[in-house]
Amino acid sequence: MTARTRVDGWAKVTGAARYAADHRLDNLAHAVLVTSTVPAGRIAELDVTEAERAPGALAVITHRNAPRLSPAGDFYVQTVLPLQDDLIRYEGEPVAVVVADRLERAGEAAALVRVTYETAPATVELDDALPDAYRLGAYFEPITSSVGDVAAGLERADVVVERTYTTAARHHSTMEPSATLAEWRDGMLTLYDATQGVFNVRDAVCAALDLPADRVRVIAEYVGGGFGCKGFVWPHQLIAPMAARTVGGAVKLVLTRAQTFTSHGYQPPTRQTVTLGAARDGRLTAIRHTSVNSTSTYADHLEMAAICSRAMYACPAIETDHLLAPVSTVLPTPMRAPSDGPGMVALESAMDELAYELDIDPVELRLRNYAERDPTKGRPFSSKALRACYAEGARRFGWADRPMRPGALRDGNDLVGWGMASATMATFAAPASARVSIDADGRVLVEAGSQEIGTGTRTVLCQLAAEALGCPPERVTIRLGDTTLPPTGMTAGSSTTMSVGSAVQLAARSLRTKLASMALAEGDAPAELARLDGDALVVEGAPRTPLRELIGDDPVGAEASWSPSTADVSMHTFGAVFAEVRIDADLCLPRVSRLVGVYSAGRIVNPLTARSQMIGGMTWGIGQALLERSPVDRRLGRFVNKNLAGYLVPVNADVPELDASFVDEHDEHAGTVGGRGIGELGAVGVGPAIANAVFHATGTRIRGLPIAPETLLRGDGDGRD
Amino acid sequence: MRVRLRVNGAERQVDVEPRVTLLDALREVIGLTGTKKGCDRGECGACTVHVNGRRIDACMTLAVMHEGDEITTIEGLDHPVQRAFLEHDAFQCGFCTPGQLMSAAACLAEGHTGSDAEIREWMSGNTCRCAAYPHIVAAVREVAGRA
Ligand code: FES
Ligand code: FES
Numbered sequence: 103m104t105a106r107t108r109v110d111g112w113a114k115v116t117g118a119a120r121y122a123a124d125h126r127l128d129n130l131a132h133a134v135l136v137t138s139t140v141p142a143g144r145i146a147e148l149d150v151t152e153a154e155r156a157p158g159a160l161a162v163i164t165h166r167n168a169p170r171l172s173p174a175g176d177f178y179v180q181t182v183l184p185l186q187d188d189l190i191r192y193e194g195e196p197v198a199v200v201v202a203d204r205l206e207r208a209g210e211a212a213a214l215v216r217v218t219y220e221t222a223p224a225t226v227e228l229d230d231a232l233p234d235a236y237r238l239g240a241y242f243e244p245i246t247s248s249v250g251d252v253a254a255g256l257e258r259a260d261v262v263v264e265r266t267y268t269t270a271a272r273h274h275s276t277m278e279p280s281a282t283l284a285e286w287r288d289g290m291l292t293l294y295d296a297t298q299g300v301f302n303v304r305d306a307v308c309a310a311l312d313l314p315a316d317r318v319r320v321i322a323e324y325v326g327g328g329f330g331c332k333g334f335v336w337p338h339q340l341i342a343p344m345a346a347r348t349v350g351g352a353v354k355l356v357l358t359r360a361q362t363f364t365s366h367g368y369q370p371p372t373r374q375t376v377t378l379g380a381a382r383d384g385r386l387t388a389i390r391h392t393s394v395n396s397t398s399t400y401a402d403h404l405e406m407a408a409i410c411s412r413a414m415y416a417c418p419a420i421e422t423d424h425l426l427a428p429v430s431t432v433l434p435t436p437m438r439a440p441s442d443g444p445g446m447v448a449l450e451s452a453m454d455e456l457a458y459e460l461d462i463d464p465v466e467l468r469l470r471n472y473a474e475r476d477p478t479k480g481r482p483f484s485s486k487a488l489r490a491c492y493a494e495g496a497r498r499f500g501w502a503d504r505p506m507r508p509g510a511l512r513d514g515n516d517l518v519g520w521g522m523a524s525a526t527m528a529t530f531a532a533p534a535s536a537r538v539s540i541d542a543d544g545r546v547l548v549e550a551g552s553q554e555i556g557t558g559t560r561t562v563l564c565q566l567a568a569e570a571l572g573c574p575p576e577r578v579t580i581r582l583g584d585t586t587l588p589p590t591g592m593t594a595g596s597s598t599t600m601s602v603g604s605a606v607q608l609a610a611r612s613l614r615t616k617l618a619s620m621a622l623a624e625g626d627a628p629a630e631l632a633r634l635d636g637d638a639l640v641v642e643g644a645p646r647t648p649l650r651e652l653i654g655d656d657p658v659g660a661e662a663s664w665s666p667s668t669a670d671v672s673m674h675t676f677g678a679v680f681a682e683v684r685i686d687a688d689l690c691l692p693r694v695s696r697l698v699g700v701y702s703a704g705r706i707v708n709p710l711t712a713r714s715q716m717i718g719g720m721t722w723g724i725g726q727a728l729l730e731r732s733p734v735d736r737r738l739g740r741f742v743n744k745n746l747a748g749y750l751v752p753v754n755a756d757v758p759e760l761d762a763s764f765v766d767e768h769d770e771h772a773g774t775v776g777g778r779g780i781g782e783l784g785a786v787g788v789g790p791a792i793a794n795a796v797f798h799a800t801g802t803r804i805r806g807l808p809i810a811p812e813t814l815l816r817g818d819g820d821g822r823d
Numbered sequence: 824m825r826v827r828l829r830v831n832g833a834e835r836q837v838d839v840e841p842r843v844t845l846l847d848a849l850r851e852v853i854g855l856t857g858t859k860k861g862c863d864r865g866e867c868g869a870c871t872v873h874v875n876g877r878r879i880d881a882c883m884t885l886a887v888m889h890e891g892d893e894i895t896t897i898e899g900l901d902h903p904v905q906r907a908f909l910e911h912d913a914f915q916c917g918f919c920t921p922g923q924l925m926s927a928a929a930c931l932a933e934g935h936t937g938s939d940a941e942i943r944e945w946m947s948g949n950t951c952r953c954a955a956y957p958h959i960v961a962a963v964r965e966v967a968g969r970a
Contacts, residue, residue, distance in 0.1 A: 107909050114917030115905040117857020117897030121918060124856035205851055206843055277861045277869055277952045278918040326859070326918025327952050359862040556916025556953050714912045714955060721954030746866035746950060753947040757956040759939075 105710035108561045109580065110324070110554065119324045122296040123281035123356050130283070131160055132205040133345045133355040134212040135338065136198040137364065138190045141430040141739030142224035142399075145188040145197060149216040153200055156214055158207035160349050164198045164215075169344055174310040177302035177335045180433055181401045183310065184337035185344070190219060191400050192432045193740035194364020199341050201349055224430035226734040228271075228371045228396040231427035235394050238426060241404050247412050249478050250419030252377075255388025259379030263456045267376065267448040268806040269407075269789075270731035271396070271741070272369040273362070274437050275751050278326020280366055281356040282339050284346035291343055293320045297335075298328040298555055299592030304585045306335035307343050318343075322583040325555040325593075330436040332555070333594045336366040363744040367435025368732060370395040372407050374448035384462045384470040386417040391449060394425040398433040402426060405434070407445035412478040413674055414449060414526055415471040420478055430739060436594065438722055439782035442527045443789075447726070447807055450523035450790035455803065464522055464794070465492050465501060465678075476672035484671040484771035484778070487702035488524070491678040491765055495522070495700040498761055499680035508801035516684040518695075519799025525677035525701070525787030529600075529778045531666035532591025536605040538567060538613050539659030542650045544637035546571060546578040547657065548609075552590040552602045553583045557781050558711030559598050565707055566603045566775065570610035573634040588661060596675075596779025599707060601664060604773030608662035616660055621647045664773060671771050675783045677701035679723075681791040685799050690814035692796055694724050698761040701783060704769030705776035712780060716762035719784020725752045726785070727792035728808050826887050830855065831899025839886050846870045848886035849896060857897035857921050861950070868949030871922040871929075872896050878929035880948075897921035902928045907962035915953035923949045927963050936967035 861869030
């Protein structure tokens with residue numbers, strides 16, 4: 103298909119796009135959270151008298167006077183309801199919310215809430231919690247898996263590599279801090295929310311506040327990035343409506359940047375052990391991959407880091423296992439790219455180590471273990487063009503010229519290294535519905551509840567609707583992000599284009615059928631017969647009909663739903679990533695100088711926005727490899743760098759020209775669209791490719807990300823804090 | 824306190840406490856919400872505006888310090904780099920974009936566009952978590968006439 107600029111692009115370059123905190127409501131009051139400063143214990147003293155007397159203060163809500171909430175349902179993964187008791191489970195847990203007429207006054211009043219704590223001993227560091235690790239009963243995929251006989255496979259192997267890798271705690275750090283505006287009027291609650299799932303928020307708020315679904319409306323017209331932290335529902339999204347109801351009006355609650363580090367999850371650190379057995383020729387005889395990640399003390403989030411090993415390589419014996427270790431920080435949550443993102447760091451680093459043990463080129467080793475079918479599920483892949491990705495990536499990068507020996511590419515004072523890794527991401531899809539309607543002038547309106555969080559959803563849906571209707575995209579308007587629109591899933595798991603896109607195309611198709619039947623004046627004419635031509639309908643076997651003659655004052659519309667089929671295939675996206683790093687020999691400062699990613703994801707609807715998705719993801723990989731980590735302090739029991747000066751995300755000068763491309767492919771199992779999701783894939787594989795390049799540059803194997811200059815200076819090969 | 828600002832060419836009298844930042848005055852008092860608050864601490868550049876033609880972080884300065892100053896926000900920007908951003912897809916979610924554009928327009932005016940490396944350096948005060956960086960560089964490069 104064709105590259106198209108974003109349909110909402112002009113709104114974004116003129117400042118007209120309105121994000122949650124930009125909505126202006128009558129008599130809008132401001133809410134500021136007061137959060138715990140200790141990781142565990144209980145509130146000893148709580149004095150709100152000064153806060154209540156502060157100028158402009160309208161309400162101070164604490165566990166003492168907060169309305170009682172009911173359990174908020176499945177999307178409220180946090181489980182613990184805010185402001186309901188005096189217990190503290192993590193630093194940053196809300197202990198009060200202060201509402202005042204102006205923002206600065208709310209901030210001042212919040213500072214006047216006096217809280218002291220009875221602190222309980224707390225474990226905040228994953229390594230300290232490992233003795234308490236446990237295995238969950240069930241998750242969205244089985245916790246453990248086993249095919250073949252791994253012990254026998256390792257016995258038979260000529261070479262065995264067994265290594266432990268670590269990935270760091272990381273934070274989503276969307277540029278838009280989460281914000282909820284709640285307006286309580288005439289018994290109706292309207293929320294303008296920074297969310298990846300308006301329906302999740304509605305359901306959780308209805309459950310918590312005991313309101314029927316038709317009394318709560320959630321709107322998310324523009325969302326300033328999500329990456330996972332705005333997917334599930336978190337305390338501030340219940341606190342804002344609670345505050346609005348208490349003051350009987352409109353309340354705006356925007357998290358401070360520091361609060362975003364403790365308010366809606368984070369990517370948990372992992373400790374992973376990968377054991378690979380291989381014959382001399384490189385063929386794998388056994389894979390064992392186990393992972394443990396931190397979770398909270400009160401709810402579970404499992405990072406399924408080892409699932410990548412279930413599908414990645416052809417191997418007769420594969421075992422995977424996942425454990426959780428509880429710490430007193432906020433509950434972790436999915437973050438771009440969950441599971442496969444941290445998991446492939448371990449698997450692809452181990453494959454590189456194996457390549458060196460065997461003295462086989464890293465690309466060649468992967469080709470010798472290429473999986474034609476899913477080795478654990480035994481099913482074929484829906485579509486997979488990974489061989490082409492390796493070949494094209496190697497060609498674009500110039501991999502053929504790579505000397506195998508580490509340290510061979512020095513350039514002046516720079517140690518230069520070339521590394522590669524595979525990428526894969528499990529494909530998710532969710533039931534979705536959409537409505538497509540057309541008016542007498544041929545203007546098309548597409549409506550779906552789904553959110554635009556920056557992924558290009560509005561633009562891609564516009565193209566898919568136009569394609570299905572046979573009209574120019576300029577005629578199509580998209581309405582999203584509202585619970586009054588047809589229900590869809592959340593914008594997560596790279597699922598939207600396939601899921602909502604298919605629903606839109608089915609609705610468009612049924613609209614064509616409707617129009618054809620109207621033109622032919624007979625029931626159920628096939629959709630294929632009808633085609634739009636400007637403001638007229640062309641139907642085979644009938645004269646060209648102006649839409650005016652078919653459609654009156656009210657537009658004609660059709661609604662459709664789509665659900666993922668249970669087809670017997672395994673669905674993943676794939677890719678091959680090649681990285682060049684340059685490391686200043688004296689400063690040990692690693693820099694990425696070149697990055698090539700070639701991807702297999704089925705059909706690409708919009709090459710322009712798809713490229714943005716991939717370069718965005720690749721940059722996340724640079725962050726994972728070299729910059730991002732949220733260390734906890736054992737004494738303070740909290741994340742120590744809760745700001746964008748301490749938590750390093752890549753900036754413009756960290757990112758070289760990025761070479762991202764797709765192989766030509768159509769996946770007939772991927773809905774009516776033919777394409778699998780790409781939102782997360784780009785963030786997979788880059789981390790290990792860079793780590794492997796660092797090894798190639800220095801001869802030092804770093805088994806913990808991120809690779810900071812101090813790790814390289816120490817040269818101890820362990821990136822943990 | 825009353826302070827007189829010229830915002831996007833129009834005279835504005837605002838009544839703010841001395842502790843109110845220029846950013847909060849623009850967003851919460853004047854109602855120009857195109858300028859974004861990403862951190863409120865000078866770390867992200869989402870709040871970049873022009874004051875008397877220079878780019879600054881509006882969260883790092885108080886409104887009352889700008890009596891008589893000429894303030895330009897994204898709502899008042901009319902610059903070819905906006906179209907270049909659109910065409911190069913130099914954003915995804917768009918939240919950092921007003922700040923990026925104010926910075927880009929200033930970067931071009933400053934002449935810090937001699938090479939891609941120079942653009943990257945002088946645009947590094949504006950964080951984009953969607954990481955549209957290469958496209959931002961392409962857009963600025965094009966307007967600088969080096970495309
Ligand atoms: S909001 Fe001003 S620099 Fe981030
Ligand atoms: S476009 Fe989303 S942060 Fe820059």
